Structure formats: C-alpha cells, structure tokens
Amino acid sequence: EPEVTQTPSHQVTQMGQEVILRCVPISNHLYFYWYRQILGQKVEFLVSFYNNEISEKSEIFDDQFSVERPDGSNFTLKIRSTKLEDSAMYFCASIITGTGAFQETQYFGPGTRLLVL
Amino acid sequence: QKEVEQNSGPLSVPEGAIASLNCTYSDRGSQSFFWYRQYSGKSPELIMSIYSNGDKEDGRFTAQLNKASQYVSLLIRDSQPSDSATYLCAPGFSGGYNKLIFGAGTRLAVHP
Numbered sequence: 001e002p003e004v005t006q007t008p009s010h011q012v013t014q015m016g017q018e019v020i021l022r023c024v025p026i027s028n029h030l031y032f033y034w035y036r037q038i039l040g041q042k043v044e045f046l047v048s049f050y051n052n053e054i055s056e057k058s059e060i061f062d063d064q065f066s067v068e069r070p071d072g073s074n075f076t077l078k079i080r081s082t083k084l085e086d087s088a089m090y091f092c093a094s095i096i097t098g099t100g101a102f103q104e105t106q107y108f109g110p111g112t113r114l115l116v117l
Numbered sequence: 118q119k120e121v122e123q124n125s126g127p128l129s130v131p132e133g134a135i136a137s138l139n140c141t142y143s144d145r146g147s148q149s150f151f152w153y154r155q156y157s158g159k160s161p162e163l164i165m166s167i168y169s170n171g172d173k174e175d176g177r178f179t180a181q182l183n184k185a186s187q188y189v190s191l192l193i194r195d196s197q198p199s200d201s202a203t204y205l206c207a208p209g210f211s212g213g214y215n216k217l218i219f220g221a222g223t224r225l226a227v228h229p
Contacts, residue, residue: 031215043161043205043219055214091160095215105151106217108160 002026004109006092012115013082021077021112023092032075033093033106034067036060043091049075082116089113121220123206129226136193138223140206143187149209150182152191154202155222161205165191196227 005024013019025032034046047057049067066078075094079086093106120143130136138152149168153161167173167180167189179192189208193200203222210218 033216035217042221043155043217045216045218048214048216050214056216089158089160104215105163105166106215108153108162111160113158 004092004094004107006090006109006112008112009110010113010115012117015084015116016081019079019082019114021079021090021092021114023075023077023109024073025075025092025094026096026107027073029094029096029107031055031095032067032069034077035091035093035108036088037091037111038085038088046077046090079114082114084116087114087116121206121208121218123204123220123223125221126224127226128223129228130196132196132198132227132229134196134227136196136200136225136227138191138193138204138206138225140189140191140220141187142189142206142208142218142220144208144210144218145184145187147184147208147210150180150189151207151209151217152178152180152189153205153207153219154200155205156202161207161219164204193225196225198227198229201225201227 007022032049037043047061048055064080089111091111092109095104122141152164155161165180167182173180177194181190203224205222206220207217
C-alpha cells in the first residue's frame, strides 16, 4: 500500500542552525501539508502546498519557514534559523485531488522528531 | 478562531467494554469529519471519516455526527488493550485548502 515517507526520523540541531525535513508524498497525490506537534500538545497545521506554491499557511509559518517541491517527488520543509521552541514532531501529509464537495482523507507520514538544543 | 473541543481524559475502560469519545466543533461550515488514532510518538492514523448526519459503522467503530449540535462522537465496541491510544477529532475546515484542525485528543486506556 502506498505511503507517505519522511526523513530523517530524528534530527538534533543547535539553535540557529538550518534544518531541512524531507517528505515523499504518495505518488499520485497533488496537495501536500506540513503539521507539527509539540510534545504533549495538539497537532497544528503549518502549511498547505499545491501546484508548486503555498495555498495556505498558519501564523506559526513565519519567515523562518519555507517549503519546496524541488524534484517532483520530494516535498521539503526548511527552518532557516532554528529556535528552541521549534522542537517538535513534524508530520507531512498528502491528499489526492483536493477537489469535490467533501474533504478527502489526509495520509500522514511517520514524522520527523526535531530537537533543537 | 476555529475550535475543536475534546475531553482530554484519560478515559479508562475495561477490556470488552464500549468506549465513547466525544467532540464538539465551532466551524458550522465543516462538512467532513475525521477520527484519527495516535499512539505515543507515532503519526495520526485514520480510523473513520463521516460526512452525513447519523451513524456510520466500520467494524468495531461507529462514528456519529450531528451537525445541528456541532457534535461528533466515536464509539469503540469490544475495546481491546491495543485500542489504548489518543483519539483525535479533526473536522475539515470549511474555509481552507483541506487543512485539518485537530482537537487536543482524548487519551483512551483499555485495561485487561
């Protein structure tokens, strides 16, 4: 069964460093998302991406964050200068078309646990 | 601000019992509703989706939706220890590009 994959599974970085989190969505999916979950808190929407551009972003997704689909298969989240509060689990998700009257199921990757020291 | 409210629990039920999980939401425009299960340290995994008022059954799981009351619930019959997890309610946000707004989740503990 097709699945969303994410790498790395764990990443430890120093405050102020840049990190890139990678995701490979399901191959025929067209909408892509990043969510984060700080330990003990709820899953929060960061950004949605369609047709090679951001379709929506949350207040959390400030100028330190960027997303890219560099090669037609990978979908990346870059944090330019990490802060301690960026420590969280980051999940990538995708859906097939994003059209229709009802929302489609989002399929989540296994997540990347980011620890900023 | 769109809100999703869930009782954080823990909800403790004996093995074989029915677990009842509840969720209220503020976005009257939501048309799609999802229940995800999340084991500690893992990603959300879809359990059920429901779009119409009433009940929807899938195996041991039944989702119930009442749009007028802005209420959605999940019943788990014959609860098993492997059902012990956090259950996340996620109404589809009516104004966005299919983003999900998650509740904080209800932690379910099924004891033998």
